[in-house]
Each structure stands twice: as C-alpha cells, then as structure tokens.
Amino acid sequence: MKANSFRLFLLSIPFFIALFCGCSDDPKNDSLPIVQTLEVTNITSNQATSGGMVTHDGGQPVTERGICWDINPQPTKDLQTKKVNGHGTGSFESHFDNLEPNQQYFVRAYATNSMGTSYGNEVSFFTEQGNTIVYKMSGSTVKYGDLDPIAIDLSDDGYVDFTIFVELTANSLGDRLYVGMNPVGVNGIKSGSAIDDNFLNMGFLVAQTEGSIIDAGLNTNERWTTDSGVLAIRNTFNNGSVSYEGAWGDGTHLVGVQHNRANSTYFGWMRIAFDKTTEVVTLIDYAYNTKANQHIRAGVTSN
Numbered sequence: 001m002k003a004n005s006f007r008l009f010l011l012s013i014p015f016f017i018a019l020f021c022g023c024s025d026d027p028k029n030d031s032l033p034i035v036q037t038l039e040v041t042n043i044t045s046n047q048a049t050s051g052g053m054v055t056h057d058g059g060q061p062v063t064e065r066g067i068c069w070d071i072n073p074q075p076t077k078d079l080q081t082k083k084v085n086g087h088g089t090g091s092f093e094s095h096f097d098n099l100e101p102n103q104q105y106f107v108r109a110y111a112t113n114s115m116g117t118s119y120g121n122e123v124s125f126f127t128e129q130g131n132t133i134v135y136k137m138s139g140s141t142v143k144y145g146d147l148d149p150i151a152i153d154l155s156d157d158g159y160v161d162f163t164i165f166v167e168l169t170a171n172s173l174g175d176r177l178y179v180g181m182n183p184v185g186v187n188g189i190k191s192g193s194a195i196d197d198n199f200l201n202m203g204f205l206v207a208q209t210e211g212s213i214i215d216a217g218l219n220t221n222e223r224w225t226t227d228s229g230v231l232a233i234r235n236t237f238n239n240g241s242v243s244y245e246g247a248w249g250d251g252t253h254l255v256g257v258q259h260n261r262a263n264s265t266y267f268g269w270m271r272i273a274f275d276k277t278t279e280v281v282t283l284i285d286y287a288y289n290t291k292a293n294q295h296i297r298a299g300v301t302s303n
Helices: 002-024
Strands: 034-037 048-056 064-070 082-084 090-096 104-113 116-119 123-126 133-142 150-152 162-171 174-183 188-191 223-225 229-237 242-245 252-261 264-274 281-289
Touching: 034 104, 034 116, 048 064, 048 104, 064 090, 082 090, 133 150, 133 162, 150 281, 162 281, 174 188, 174 252, 229 264, 252 281
Parallel strands: none
Antiparallel strands: 034 048, 048 090, 064 082, 064 104, 104 116, 104 123, 133 281, 150 162, 162 174, 174 229, 188 223, 188 252, 229 242, 252 264, 264 281
C-alpha cells in the first residue's frame, strides 16, 4: 500500500511543476509597463530636459520608451513632439527643443510592450521669456537742405515705417526750422495735441524717460497719432534773437513709436539727437518688441 502511494506521489510531481511553471507564462497575468516621468530641468526659452523611469515591464519586453510633450495636457506618443529613448526597463533622459518662449508645456514619459502603451505622471513647466526685442544702431543724419530724410524700416520688411526730416518755414516774425518725424501709413508716434500754428499742425513729440514703459497707455494730453510730430523748432526772429521749442531743443531724447501691421501693434523707441550748433539731426539707435501688444521700456535693448 505504501509502495503504491509513493508511486502516485512521484507521478504527480510533473503535474505540479507544469502547473506552477505554466502560471508564470500565462498571458492573462501580463500587463502594461509601469513608468514614471522625471523632473524637467535645464529649461531655457526653447529647450528643456526630462526623461523617465520604467520600473516594471509588465511581464513582456518594453519595445519602446520615451517622452512626449505638448502645450495641451495629457500628451501622447502619437504626437510629432516626442522623443524615443530606446527600450527595456530602467531610467532614461531626453532633451527636447524647438519650444516657444514663455509657454507652458506638459510632459509625460511613456513605455510600450505587447499589451500597449502606458504613461507616467504628467509634469508641466514654463519656458523662459527669451529675448523678443530687436535692437539696432543707426547713426543716420539729416539737416536742412538734404534731398532725403532719414528713412527707418523698423521690421526689415522692405517698407519705410518712419522718416525724420528738417523743414524751414518763414512768417512776418522770422523763420522757423522744424525737426520733425513722420509715421508712414498706419504706424504711430507718441505726441501731444495738434497745434494749428505749427507746420502741418504738428504737435510736440513726447520725450520718454530712460526705462519708462511704452505701451498703449497715455498720460494727460498725450496721444498715439499717425500724423507728423515735432521734435524741435528753432525760431529765428527778425531782430536776430533765437529760441527753441520742443524737448529735443536741448539735446538727445527717446521717442515712443508704434509699428502696426496685420492687426497687431509692436511698441518701440528711437533715440534721436539734435545739435543746435550744426543743426544736424542724428538717429542714434532704436528698438522694438517683436511680441505683439507687449510693452517695451525706453532705451532697453533686450529682455
């Protein structure tokens, strides 16, 4: 009897081995991989670094892993904005670029096996502002008698946006030398009210203090206008006396400008000097913010 029981035990061993071994290979026990998204680091205006950690393969080999990102939450690997980082478990690092400045992005790590794709926790971050200001040195000059004014193509699109000119007029009291600025088309300059007695009814342009904000906002008696404006007037009277009007009558100042195109406004500034002795007008330098409807600080060359 004992011999028969022992033989039955021996015969049952292969069955139990097959039973337990078979359980580990049963596809019903396989699952999606488990992956975590790493912190985003090395953030600039257009680049960043992240990555992931595949902590479990789900019972099947991880054939692809990486990160995906988008400006909308819950990005997936179906987007063009993804980076593939090999296969298998463990950690990996990804660098992604061509990002927009001052933009929020959402990032997720992913891992794929034969059961499908799983995603890690979502991480969000903002890219840095980046420089949106275009700054240019000039040195162009104009004086009375020159055939052409100073012409400024602010955005380098092949079209003149502003001109600076010198014009001489006379009346019964003497003559008046006007140093003026003309915004071309729909562009604008910051000016005071129009003055009927001035040439072209020009108002006096507003001199911006260094570092002051130039935007759509205006102080009392200021306006944004597409009309020409006066930088300085030199009055020479019949008795030989001379006087000056306008902020630029005493040297170098900054004027606020608007570059208007495609239903958007781009704010900028120009530094202009008037030399009383030579009566030469010099455009020293200028800048504008390439981000639509965003302010710029007078005299600032980058942000």
